[in-house]
Amino acid sequence: MSDARQDALPIGVVGGGAFGRGIAKAAARTGHDVYLWSRGARELGDPRIRVTSRFADVGEAELIFLAVPSNAIATIGRELGGHLDGSHLLVHVSRGLVGPELTPISRLLRDSTPSRRVGALAGPLVAEALIEGTPSGVIVGTNFPEVGEAVREAIAGPQLRLYVTPDIVGVEVASAMVGLLALAAGHAQASGVGPAALATFLTRGIAEATRVAASLGAEPDTFVGLAGVGDLLAVMAGDERPEERLGRALAEGATLERAVEIVGANIEGVSLARRVADFGARERIAVPICNAIADVIDGMPAQEALRALMTRGST
Numbered sequence: 384m385s386d387a388r389q390d391a392l393p394i395g396v397v398g399g400g401a402f403g404r405g406i407a408k409a410a411a412r413t414g415h416d417v418y419l420w421s422r423g424a425r426e427l428g429d430p431r432i433r434v435t436s437r438f439a440d441v442g443e444a445e446l447i448f449l450a451v452p453s454n455a456i457a458t459i460g461r462e463l464g465g466h467l468d469g470s471h472l473l474v475h476v477s478r479g480l481v482g483p484e485l486t487p488i489s490r491l492l493r494d495s496t497p498s499r500r501v502g503a504l505a506g507p508l509v510a511e512a513l514i515e516g517t518p519s520g521v522i523v524g525t526n527f528p529e530v531g532e533a534v535r536e537a538i539a540g541p542q543l544r545l546y547v548t549p550d551i552v553g554v555e556v557a558s559a560m561v562g563l564l565a566l567a568a569g570h571a572q573a574s575g576v577g578p579a580a581l582a583t584f585l586t587r588g589i590a591e592a593t594r595v596a597a598s599l600g601a602e603p604d605t606f607v608g609l610a611g612v613g614d615l616l617a618v619m620a621g622d623e624r625p626e627e628r629l630g631r632a633l634a635e636g637a638t639l640e641r642a643v644e645i646v647g648a649n650i651e652g653v654s655l656a657r658r659v660a661d662f663g664a665r666e667r668i669a670v671p672i673c674n675a676i677a678d679v680i681d682g683m684p685a686q687e688a689l690r691a692l693m694t695r696g697s698t
Contacts, residue, residue, distance in 0.1 A: 393418050394537050395444030397459060399425050399434070401648065402476055403450035405513025407432050409538040412516055418444060442466030446474065446533045448504070449492070452649040453479025456488055460495030467497050472530050474502040474523065478562035478626075479651035480555070485599060485662050487555040489524075502530040503551055505558035506609040507617030509624050513538075520544045522609040524554025546609055553596055553605030560592035561614040562626050563652040563659070567676045568618055569630025574685035584692065585615060588672040595659060598666055626650055634685060656680055 394410040396403050399421025407419045411431035418433055418440045419425065425434045433440070441447055441463065451459055456477065467473075473496065475488045489501045502525030512519040521543060523531045531547035539545040548554060564585055571581050593606045605611060618627055625648040632642035643650065656677035663670030675688040 392445045393443060395441040395447035396420065396450060397438075397441060397447060397463060398450035399423060400450060401510035402513070403448070405510040406448045406450060406476070406538065409513045409516070409543065413536075413538060413540055415537060438463045438466050442471070445470060446472045446530075446537055449473060449475040449477070451477070453477045453481050453488055453491075453651055456481070456491045457495050460492055464496035464498075469497055469499060471496075471498045472500050472502070472527075472533050473498045474504050474525075474530065474534055476504045477651065478505075478558050480559045480655060480658070483658060483661060485556075485595070485658065487552050487599070489551050489555060500527040500530055501525065501551075502527070502534065503554045503558065504534065505554045505614065506546075507614045507622065509617075509622050511623075513543075516542050518542050520546070520609055520613070522546045522548060522554060522613075524548050524551035524605075524610070526551060548605065548608070548610075550602045550605045552599055553601035554610045556596040556599060556601050557592065557606050557610035558614065559651060559655060560588070560595065560659075561611060561618070562650075563655055563673065563676060564588045564592075564615060565618040565624055565626035566630040566650065566652040566656075567672070567679070569627035570634045570679060570685055571630075571689070573631040573634035576685065576689060580689060580693070584672065584689070585619070587692075589615065591670050591672045594668050595663065595670065598668055626652055629653075633680070639680070652676075653680060 393416040395418050396407045397420045407417045410417050411429045416431050418435055420441045421434055473492050477488045492501045502523050504523055506522040508519050508521045523534050525531055526549055535545050593603050625646045629642050629646045629650050632645045656673055659673040660670055660677045675692050679685055679688050
């Protein structure tokens with residue numbers, strides 16, 4: 384470990400779920416002390432990681448990762464914000480977009496905290512890879528180069544390749560939409576949908592996500608990179624992320640409530656699908672895939688939703 388890292392400020396992580404624990408493990412692995420904020424007691428077995436229920440402790444860090452559901456960001460941001468100032472760097476890992484206007488999480492962080500230098504962490508990265516230190520890749524969307532460099536110094540290494548893009552909104556929308564498509568892919572596969580139909584479905588889904596993102600000010604090229612297609616390829620390669628497992632559970636007959644219990648994680652796509660469908664209708668953006676996903680979540684048989692998609696135009 385370098386002297387620079389020995390003397391560095393701790394890394395802050397807000398959220399004691401699998402992803403928060405994974406980021407804490409990754410930062411400790413690179414030689415950082417970590418404050419991990421969690422509502423419940425956690426034992427990570429690493430002397431570098433201190434679990435706390437005090438936001439004041441997390442505020443001692445310069446770089447803070449937020450690994451909490453999108454619907455909790457505003458509240459937690461206000462509570463955490465009392466211990467922050469403009470020197471703090473905030474990076475979230477949420478796969479959500481908030482409200483009927485699909486507001487990016489980065490905007491909520493700027494609205495609810497004094498911090499302006501924010502970023503979004505996304506790509507084909509799952510909590511298990513962070514916890515175990517297996518090879519993976521990740522992308523940071525941020526308008527501030529120092530945020531990307533801070534994340535690189537905190538968690539990147541021989542087993543984690545990190546890329547940076549200024550298209551933060553593109554990264555956020557891509558991450559949210561791939562999470563939604565992962566849920567749909569799990570459901571479709573468990574329902575017996577074949578490879579050709581699934582490939583058609585997911586390709587159209589990426590095109591649809593690009594249209595939604597463009598209406599929110601994102602760059603289309605972001606969706607053919609690590610945040611979009613790269614992330615979706617990891618889903619199809621079998622990374623067993625929670626969204627896909629929830630989709631499978633629904634296809635196998637579980638109620639939505641029971642499927643969430645089985646997966647044991649908050650799945651942003653459950654509420655996102657209908658909001659994206661409604662957003663598309665208001666903004667006159669064709670989103671037939673999101674409409675179909677929302678219908679399936681609401682109980683429509685997958686084969687019926689697929690037939691409807693296959694008989695539509697080439698949107």
